[in-house]
Amino acid sequence: MKILLFGIAKDIVGNQSLDEAFQAKNVAELKQELIQKYPEFTKLSSLAVAVDEEYANDDTPISAQNEIAIIPPVSGG
Amino acid sequence: MKILLFGIAKDIVGNQSLDEAFQAKNVAELKQELIQKYPEFTKLSSLAVAVDEEYANDDTPISAQNEIAIIPPVSGG
Amino acid sequence: MEKKIEIIEHIDPSVIYKDLSHPASGGICVFIGAVRDTTQNQKVNSLFFEAYEAMALKEMEKIAAAASKQWNLHRLIMQHAVGDKKVEEPVVLVGASSAHRDDCFEACRFLIDTLKEKVPIWKKEFFDGTDEVWVTPHP
Amino acid sequence: MEKKIEIIEHIDPSVIYKDLSHPASGGICVFIGAVRDTTQNQKVNSLFFEAYEAMALKEMEKIAAAASKQWNLHRLIMQHAVGDKKVEEPVVLVGASSAHRDDCFEACRFLIDTLKEKVPIWKKEFFDGTDEVWVTPHP
Numbered sequence: 001m002k003i004l005l006f007g008i009a010k011d012i013v014g015n016q017s018l019d020e021a022f023q024a025k026n027v028a029e030l031k032q033e034l035i036q037k038y039p040e041f042t043k044l045s046s047l048a049v050a051v052d053e054e055y056a057n058d059d060t061p062i063s064a065q066n067e068i069a070i071i072p073p074v075s076g077g
Numbered sequence: 078m079k080i081l082l083f084g085i086a087k088d089i090v091g092n093q094s095l096d097e098a099f100q101a102k103n104v105a106e107l108k109q110e111l112i113q114k115y116p117e118f119t120k121l122s123s124l125a126v127a128v129d130e131e132y133a134n135d136d137t138p139i140s141a142q143n144e145i146a147i148i149p150p151v152s153g154g
Numbered sequence: 155m156e157k158k159i160e161i162i163e164h165i166d167p168s169v170i171y172k173d174l175s176h177p178a179s180g181g182i183c184v185f186i187g188a189v190r191d192t193t194q195n196q197k198v199n200s201l202f203f204e205a206y207e208a209m210a211l212k213e214m215e216k217i218a219a220a221a222s223k224q225w226n227l228h229r230l231i232m233q234h235a236v237g238d239k240k241v242e243e244p245v246v247l248v249g250a251s252s253a254h255r256d257d258c259f260e261a262c263r264f265l266i267d268t269l270k271e272k273v274p275i276w277k278k279e280f281f282d283g284t285d286e287v288w289v290t291p292h293p
Numbered sequence: 294m295e296k297k298i299e300i301i302e303h304i305d306p307s308v309i310y311k312d313l314s315h316p317a318s319g320g321i322c323v324f325i326g327a328v329r330d331t332t333q334n335q336k337v338n339s340l341f342f343e344a345y346e347a348m349a350l351k352e353m354e355k356i357a358a359a360a361s362k363q364w365n366l367h368r369l370i371m372q373h374a375v376g377d378k379k380v381e382e383p384v385v386l387v388g389a390s391s392a393h394r395d396d397c398f399e400a401c402r403f404l405i406d407t408l409k410e411k412v413p414i415w416k417k418e419f420f421d422g423t424d425e426v427w428v429t430p431h432p
Contacts, residue, residue, distance in 0.1 A: 006345050007415030008427035045429055050413070053348040069345055069413075075428040076342065076349075076373055076414030077326050077385045077405060083206050084276030085288035122290055127274070130209040146206055146274075152289040153203065153210075153234055153275030154187050154246045154266060167310035171325065177380050180329040183322070183401075186310065190319040190392060241316050253329060259402055262322075266394065 001062070003030075004069035012040045027051070028058035034070070046073050078139070080107075081146035089117045104128070105135035111147070123150050155222045157230040159214045161207050161275075165235050165244040174251045176228035183258035184231075184249035185266045191241045197282040203236045203245060206274040210234070213273045221250065221264055225257040232265060234275055294361045296369040298353045300346050300414075304374050304383040313390045315367035322397035323370075323388035324405045330380045336421040342375045342384060345413040349373070352412045360389065360403055364396040371404060373414055 003018040010016055020037075024030035027049045035041050048071040049056050055071070062068055080095040087093055097114075101107035104126045112118050125148040126133050132148070139145055158173055167186055174182045189201050214232045221230060233247045248265035252258040277289045297312055306325055313321045328340050353371045360369060372386045387404035391397040416428045 004345065006343060006413065007417075008429065011427065050345070050348055053345075053351050069348065071345070071413050072415070072427075073429040074409070074411070074413055075416040076344075076412050077409040081206070083204060083274065084278075085290065088288065127206070127209055130206075130212050132272075146209065148206070148274050149276070149288075150290040151270070151272070151274055152277040153205075153273050154270040168307040170309075170323075171306035171383065175327060175381050175383075177330040179327060182325040182327065184309075184325075185394065185398070186321040186323075187394070188314060188318060188321065191316040242314050244310065244314075255324065255326070255405065259324070259398075263398055 001064045001068065004067070006069065007072045007075070008044065009041070009070040009072045012038050024062060026058065026062060027056045027060045030062060030068070031058075044072050047071075078141045078145065081144070083146065084149045084152070085121065086118070086147040086149045089115050101139060103135065103139060104133045104137045107139060107145070108135075121149050124148075155227050155230060157218050157222075158233070159211060159218060159231075160233045161205050161210055161236055162233060163235065163237055165233050165247050167244055167247060170231070170247070170249060173231050174229045174249050176251050178253055179228045179251035180253055181255035181258045182249065182251045183255070183262040184247065185262050186244050187246040187266070188244050189239050189241050193279060198241065199280045199282060200241070201239045201245065202278040202280065203234070203239065204276050204278075205234065205236050210273050210275055214269065217265060217268045217272065220268070221261045224264070225250070225252060225261045227252050227257060227261055230261070230265070232269065234269070234273065236275075294366050294369060296357050296361075297372070298350060298357060299372045300344050300349055300375055301372060302374065302376055304372050304386050306383055306386060309370070309386070309388060312370050313368045313388050315390050317392055318367045318390035319392055320394035320397045321388065321390045322394070322401040323386065324401050325383050326385040326405070327383050328378050328380050332418060337380065338419045338421060339380070340378045340384065341417040341419065342373070342378065343415050343417075344373065344375050349412050349414055353408065356404060356407045356411065359407070360400045363403070364389070364391060364400040366391050366396060366400055369400070369404070371408065373408070373412065375414075
């Protein structure tokens with residue numbers, strides 16, 4: 001499962017994307033796995049996940065076919 | 078006493094300024110005289126007078142030394 | 155606060171950024187009023203604007219002073235055009251820059267609202283056919 | 294409603310009038326966000342903006358659609374810059390035109406507020422010295 005990383009998420013992981021094997025079947029599980037591997041994510045004021053370029057809910061299912069991105073707090077403008 | 082006219086006030090009087098002898102000693106009296114001579118002024122939703130380029134109150138004194146202007150409802154912008 | 159206050163023949167909206175940007179400003183808000191093609195269901199051909207220029211500039215200065223007292227602004231602009239203006243031409247431009255966006259938005263709205271209420275400028279509307287009417291605001 | 298929605302290298306505020314004017318519009322309201330020289334009492338040298346571009350454009354389209362549903366707009370613009378930006382450079386530009394000024398003012402404020410809340414774009418601040426920090430909004 002490939003996961004795109006942006007902003008501070010890129011710094012936390014030390015890469016532009018994650019290409020590891022995740023067991024997660026939905027967004028909530030993905031966040032849990034991510035925090036387990038990179039505890040620094042707990043320091044962010046929020047952590048969203050986009051599935052196929054849309055904000056996803058915790059129960060949104062995910063698979064290797066989706067485009068998945070970690071969305072740390074946005075700060076445009 | 079010379080009185081500057083703008084907008085619809087110019088059309089009512091048929092001139093850019095009034096150069097007649099007014100008896101008025103203050104703004105209220107000037108408005109009265111003006112309405113007597115040009116009753117169409119009563120049709121306006123408001124009628125203000127500027128003395129020396131400032132909005133004047135009804136009791137503001139006026140004389141031939143002042144720059145006096147009739148300010149019909151403004152409609153800039 | 156720097157300010158630019160003018161009664162002019164032609165308003166040039168292409169220079170607003172140069173006129174309003176400031177190293178300490180994170181936000182710039184601008185309002186431009188233009189001639190629209192219809193008013194109360196009548197087709198408008200053009201507008202004519204007349205100003206009592208000396209007094210109009212004084213009133214605009216007062217409005218700018220009031221805005222700079224109420225909000226934390228770095229730069230401010232108020233321009234009003236005079237003469238004949240065709241559909242889509244700009245007739246009024248107001249704007250302000252500030253550190254945060256609340257200030258410039260609120261100031262910008264205040265500038266245009268107060269200008270329309272206080273500044274001695276008059277608009278005549280020319281309609282299709284031969285009608286021409288001095289605009290007097292409805293209560 | 295016509296709209297222009299872009300993630301671009303450089304924002305050019307000199308063309309906003311051309312981008313927003315419309316024969317039926319009496320009002321145009323524009324907000325421009327720029328790099329300011331100070332944040333929380335620290336001297337800022339520059340900002341760097343990164344976007345999740347495909348998703349950012351989708352979110353901006355949604356915001357534009359919501360604005361055009363809520364207000365009566367003729368034209369709308371949303372632009373965000375990416376890359377390195379120096380002090381006083383524009384980084385975001387939003388605006389709308391409408392028959393009456395209430396609509397374009399309210400829409401313009403909604404566009405920038407919602408963009409800042411929803412659009413996946415991230416800003417890194419470079420301070421005097423060597424500090425650099427990804428900005429994360431304070432609760």
